[in-house]
Amino acid sequence: ERLVDLRAHRHRSLEETVLSKVSVFFTMVLIFTYFFYSSDYDILDDHRRVLDELRPSPPRLLPDARSHRNRTASADAEQVDAPGQLPQHMSDSAKESAQNNGIPVSNTFGTKRFPQAIIIGVKKGGTRALLEFLRIHPDVRAVGSEPHFFDRFYDRGLEWYRNLMPRTLDGQITMEKTPSYFVTKEAPSRVCIMNCQTKLIVVVRDPVTRAVSDYTQTLSKNPGLPSFQSLALKNSTTGVIDTTWSAVRIGLYAKHLENWLQYFPLSHFLFVSGERLVSDPAGEMGRVQDFLGLKRVVSDKHFYFNQTKGFPCLKKPEGSSRPRCLGKSKGRPHPQIPSEILQRLRDFYRPFNHLFYQMSGQDFGWD
Numbered sequence: 343e344r345l346v347d348l349r350a351h352r353h354r355s356l357e358e359t360v361l362s363k364v365s366v367f368f369t370m371v372l373i374f375t376y377f378f379y380s381s382d383y384d385i386l387d388d389h390r391r392v393l394d395e396l397r398p399s400p401p402r403l404l405p406d407a408r409s410h411r412n413r414t415a416s417a418d419a420e421q422v423d424a425p426g427q428l429p430q431h432m433s434d435s436a437k438e439s440a441q442n443n444g445i446p447v448s449n450t451f452g453t454k455r456f457p458q459a460i461i462i463g464v465k466k467g468g469t470r471a472l473l474e475f476l477r478i479h480p481d482v483r484a485v486g487s488e489p490h491f492f493d494r495f496y497d498r499g500l501e502w503y504r505n506l507m508p509r510t511l512d513g514q515i516t517m518e519k520t521p522s523y524f525v526t527k528e529a530p531s532r533v534c535i536m537n538c539q540t541k542l543i544v545v546v547r548d549p550v551t552r553a554v555s556d557y558t559q560t561l562s563k564n565p566g567l568p569s570f571q572s573l574a575l576k577n578s579t580t581g582v583i584d585t586t587w588s589a590v591r592i593g594l595y596a597k598h599l600e601n602w603l604q605y606f607p608l609s610h611f612l613f614v615s616g617e618r619l620v621s622d623p624a625g626e627m628g629r630v631q632d633f634l635g636l637k638r639v640v641s642d643k644h645f646y647f648n649q650t651k652g653f654p655c656l657k658k659p660e661g662s663s664r665p666r667c668l669g670k671s672k673g674r675p676h677p678q679i680p681s682e683i684l685q686r687l688r689d690f691y692r693p694f695n696h697l698f699y700q701m702s703g704q705d706f707g708w709d
């Protein structure tokens with residue numbers, strides 16, 4: 343009888359252990375689901391980026407014999423087909439039939455390629471908005487975070503860089519954005535070593551507002567920062583602008599473009615107006631898609647103006663419960679800067695802006 347009792351007791355405690363494990367598992371699933379669906383767009387995106395970057399390099403399978411446009415032979419020599427996920431835009435039936443055939447489709451789709459187009463600048467111009475808007479396009483795959491290869495991590499080598507890229511199918515465009523490339527002296531020659539056919543996109547914004555936006559970002563990380571005017575002026579009595587301050591220097595677009603034009607012809611550049619990206623995102627996206635040789639998929643039906651955010655946001659994508667606005671670090675309120683300092687900066691930038699309009703063949707209307 344004691345033996346039977348003991349067995350029954352053991353059975354019960356085993357059942358209890360299993361039950362408690364199952365309930366812990368479901369609680370975790372519930373918590374995860376809650377955070378997944380209630381989180382901010384940027385947080386989700388950050389998770390995806392971190393996961394993408396932490397994912398170990400896949401083992402090499404088949405050598406990729408396919409050639410791809412816009413790439414240099416040396417840079418391409420090591421291309422391989424590699425395991426990847428089924429492409430998002432692939433129809434469910436195609437995915438199913440591939441899986442039903444027992445073919446390990448997820449192991450043969452996609453190739454990591456060098457970007458054919460890069461958003462090279464400018465910092466605080468609206469580069470994140472542009473990249474996120476482009477990512478809606480089924481023929482664009484982009485790295486979420488900024489790789490900083492051509493400025494900070496060049497010594498890691500081209501293969502390191504290519505490994506950061508998402509997998510693409512033939513016909514899809516690989517992209518990345520790192521706004522500091524535009525002001526990095528060595529970047530043009532380095533990009534050209536990778537591929538001189540690379541398309542270059544520069545989102546430009548009134549250099550005065552851009553400088554204030556840049557300052558606002560630094561201030562948010564370092565509240566003890568000196569005032570904007572004390573950093574912008576070399577000397578408060580003479581009113582001479584301090585061009586060594588990066589927030590000022592970045593706005594000398596003509597000077598930076600000159601450096602790039604030593605390696606790339608003007609036809610390789612598209613200058614996107616940061617202002618119009620806010621006032622008419624669909625119009626500006628039309629130009630970008632044309633430049634990239636893409637079908638005009640991203641259009642006004644994808645955007646709505648969010649009154650609370652004060653910026654255009656993406657409408658609820660299919661299968662998502664929420665519309666997507668950029669995170670809090672995009673569209674921050676700017677501190678009030680004395681009007682005479684802003685005027686001084688406007689006067690300072692005017693000749694550089696005019697030179698830039700001439701060089702780019704576009705009048706951005708900042709003056």
Ligand SMILES: Nc1ncnc2c1ncn2[C@@H]1O[C@H](COP(=O)(O)OS(=O)(=O)O)[C@@H](OP(=O)(O)O)[C@H]1O
Nearest residue numbers: 465466467468469470471555653654668672673674
């Ligand atoms: N749709 C939308 N939503 C939010 N913000 C938008 C959008 N379109 C353009 N912008 C402007 O983008 C500015 C930030 O530029 P970047 O993304 O290039 O900044 S960064 O260099 O990557 O830090 C950011 O600058 P601040 O307003 O100064 O924060 C915005 O003005």
